[in-house]
Amino acid sequence: EAGVAQSPRYKIIEKRQSVAFWCNPISGHATLYWYQQILGQGPKLLIQFQNNGVVDDSQLPKDRFSAERLKGVDSTLKIQPAKLEDSAVYLCASSKGSVEFFGPGTRLTVL
């Protein structure tokens, strides 16, 4: 069974630019999550989808971050415009039951 796929793996941008990350969950997993992991900290949930509906986006900075999962499968997370403090690893995870399985992450550096 293929795991959670994410791309790109690394991205370097300048502040005020925009960036998008892509995630393809494990086949059959209805729940998809985006996490932000700042260096030296544990992951923090940004947004959670159940199929193509949003379950929790309470910690998503909606003035600059957006996410969608239009067909209930893959998802994109966008940052526009990026700030220096957005430098982090962005992890996508999916679940069918109660255990989340994570992708390899995208390491974003904002200069």
Add this chain to the structure above:
Amino acid sequence: AQKITQTQPGMFVQEKEAVTLDCTYDTSDQSYGLFWYKQPSSGEMIFLIYQGSYDEQNATEGRYSLNFQKARKSANLVISASQLGDSAMYFCAMREGWPGGYNKLIFGAGTRLAVHP
């Protein structure tokens, strides 16, 4: 409010020995799940083991076991027979309203484990 505390920023262990990584949690919920993940330097979070709050037996998965002490609100991870490949960050996490429900997973700050030959 739910909270996970991992008090050991870093741990060292000799290869083939056992090591315990500490995790304490705080919740007012009666139903919750506790999880451990491993994060190697490559960055991917690897699921290791989980324990439900109503599970009477401590969870085990190969060389990993979870020492669950409900009254003390602790869920320590025990790794037996450490291997060099166990060197990584280890995160404890909790989800309230588990199993089922859509509550988010809350992570601790992590413990960095270094296994020495």
